Amino acid sequence: MPHRILIIDDEDDIREIAAMSLETVAGWEVMVANSGAQGLVRAQSYMPDAILLDVMMPGMDGPTTFRELRKNPATQHIPVLLLTAKVQASDQRRFADLDVAAVLVKPFDPLMLSRQISDVLGWD
């Protein structure tokens, strides 16, 4: 059975490339959301195996969305991987304080994204 991934990112290009990459390279099922608020709703209804979550979004940003996912008993067990173009040490320390499965850095290689996620989550 293919893995099910929810991608939450406000940027159309990044969201669509990531979705296409995971579908084409790994054959996974992908659901997308273009905001943190939409992501919370879709996480609860879609119940993905993992969530790829952008950090910088208008309105509800990635860390806030992550904390809301953790507050909800229905979604608190879902592994979350942050996706960010922030590479400064101060940002990385801030993300390390969150209990996320991993922090993936943009830009990503569409050929390798599914492998990165699989390695982090121990998927074959």
Added chain:
Amino acid sequence: MDPADRNTLNETMNRMWTRFLPELLGRLDALEVAAAALSAGALSAEQRQRAVAAAHNLAGVLGTFGLAEGSVLARKAEELCTRADGTDHESTRLEVIAAELSSLISNRKEIGSA
């Protein structure tokens, strides 16, 4: 990955590049506007915010389209726009980065092409 699948992925990426190119150019324009405003000593808060957001997006996406150097340049532009306080050096640097990004975007070769 099967070579046929790789070709499919490359072709899809090239189509996406064409599709999203107007948005990428719009973000480049925001950087050029900010550079000109900075040079004139009139960078507004809104222009700065737009430029930072544009540079952040370009940093995240250009490398995904095979332009790793573009992501590095855009990251420098993001840092510059965040802290710029109007010195000549900063405005010149931002103009140079924007010109380099423009050249990279204009000259991008299709992924998978020789």
